Amino acid sequence: MAGTRNSQVFRIAVSGYYGFRNSGDEAVLRSILLALEKAAAEQGVQVQPVVLSADPEWTSRMYGVESAHRMRPGDLLRTLRSCDGLISGGGSLLQDVTSAKTIPYYVGVLKLAQWLGKPTFVYAQGIGPVNRRAMYPLIRSAMRRSRYVSVRDAESAALLARMGVSPDRIEVVPDPVMGLPLPPGTVPAARGGAAAETPPVLGVSLRRWREDGADMARAAEALVALSKRRPVRLRFLPFHTPSDGVTSELVMERLSGRLGEGSSAELAAPGDDPQAMLLEVSRCDALLGMRLHALIYAANQRVPLLGLSYDPKIDQFLNRLGLTPIGSTESLDPEAFADAACALLDAPEAWRDRYGPAIEELKQQASNPAQQIVRDLRHNRSR
Template sequence: MRVAAAGCYSINHPGEEAEIAAAAASLRALSPRIEITVFSQNTRQLSQLPGVRAVNRWNPFAVLYTLIKSDLVFSCGGNSLKDTEGLGNLLSHLLTIYTARLIGKPVVCYAQGVGPLNSYWGRRLVRFVGDRLDLITVRNQASKDKLLKIGVERPPIVVTADPVFSLNPAQFDKEVGHSLMAQIRTAASVEEDAPPFELIARTEEGKIAISVPVDTAGTGEEEGEAKGEKKPLLGVVLQELEGDCEYKRAIASAADKLVREGWEILLLPFKYPADIQICQEVSWIMQEPSLQYREKPTLEQLFCLFGEVDLLLGMRLPALIMASLMRKPCIGVAINEKIDKFLEITEQPKAVNLEDLDADNLYELITSTYKDKKEIATHIDQVLIQLRQQSWESAGLTLSFLYSRFPHKRLDATRTAGWGERHKAGRTIHR
């Protein structure tokens, strides 16, 4: 059974990689013999995902051949149905879907994110193509409301959840996270090029090493290390915003206060290499030392690093989703309504508006959230149960629709799949 996944996977973004990896894993767990082909510009990277092959989305002959050979085409991705960056990607995505309909292929939206749709033509195009789909599953109520508002009425619209929530956090090795953090701390100490008891001060112009021995006799640092006490670790995922630098100063100032109280600050480049520069800038603004991960993290490494932090301060929605999956409380900086909606769905602390971002208020929010982190993590566990069920519902509805159209596909899959594969899939679903 062949399935083609049409989504805007043209940029190097771990959030999109996590989405397609989770969707492929869910579909293969329910139907082990399924073949999934993704239209992407980064064919080499996506082809490394288990059970996924990639085709260049800008090669019309390869795309058309894949559509003809497929039994089902599904539209996916949180960034596919929006026009904030122009109509180019939206038009390309909808053209692929409409071509599949013209050649008689069933098309399903798989846990689709919808919006923002700010332009008149963007809304018209989505309505035109949306009414010709067979089934639509969306990842939140806001996406369904947008589709209904622009006039999509014919196909059934079901609210499920983001595909990432179908992943099992236990599959990510904790030792990988421990090893990465050890490497990051070692690299930071080597970069400072200073003895263990030398203070490092930072200014906007650069770093200044102050050779002042630190008296740890009365600070309790040696005693804390002897007892094996772990410093609180705040993960920070930032995003460059044009024409605005005040939020960098506010975050750096709040981070300095935390470091002086014994915290560690980890600046993570979620989108590589775009986030490297802003992480470096915040590090320069800070007067206290911070940890940075300067290499390109793999998807597994990102999940493992999110598992190491105590809290995550994030400006990117996929990072907040991945950290929540790892049971970590999140503090969002609301640069768009999606971050507000996600934190509201998971019932986590309300996001800080970018316009109201203040160092003192941010510091208070971080410390209060840390005090309640156990209660928040317990509550996230309860919310994740429902989100995981809804996420699996996307895969179940997609395959149920396909089998209703082609009953022989289900029989063929049952016959060709060995007992071991069916048993393995059953255990995966049970977990």
């Protein structure tokens, strides 16, 4: 049992890629915190999160919660000892594409909590790619000992099953950000569309993936092709600072002097708050996204979207909506992109009518993990 004396108060550590000012991961954290707060209120208890962060002071200021440094063993151990359980997730934590150290770190946090006798909960994670099969036993062990395991797509569930985790223990749920609300007191601006006097806004979220920059060159050509078809306001949205801002500026340089008449390009600066970025996306008429959470933000706000794939997680999210990518980092046809983008900008309601039901279902399911975790904590405390 943890150090909280009040039977109606639960301290729970939250582990993820937090404190790095990545809008997508910060949106995951904000979504989890809000979902836990709502679930706790509905079940008549309180949850006190303690976030494991790369920048605890910033995280505490941003979210109004207690934080501890994720890379300081002493802080980590004290935090886990003081808590009633650990949430791992969401996001793409258990993958070895970005670094070989990622899986050992996140599995290590899970295993430490389990060694301390704390219940662990895996919250809407995207599992994989896992190219190093030596990681399979580590992941399998941590998952088998977790009280609750949820993943954000069927492909992640299938990968865990291949590792030896029983499919009966895995719940497929939406990414938590599908449930993220706009900032309190704000509403999305009226969207433009084909009949508006001003050009419609196409949100653009790009990240550099190929070392030679060929993917960004293809994206620039596609945007030029669109601008030749119709006036459009290209609003670049940096989801990871400063890298996405630098990438956006490089692409904008490629567009300089080449856009069609009446078209323009600009760089947004929504700041660090993920809900502020969600508001930015809500004010777009359509969105071209490479970043997964740019696409999730758009779906959350029912903004017609086109996905540019650089990782299986992009394809997997689009598949849940019944969509496929418009291209990838290896191939993007400018005219096909212009065709698709014009169709979205000219008839956004048709897109919403077609894909709205799938989006609504995901939004309704987004709080399922939080409800289950709070329920489990209450049941465990009452035994």
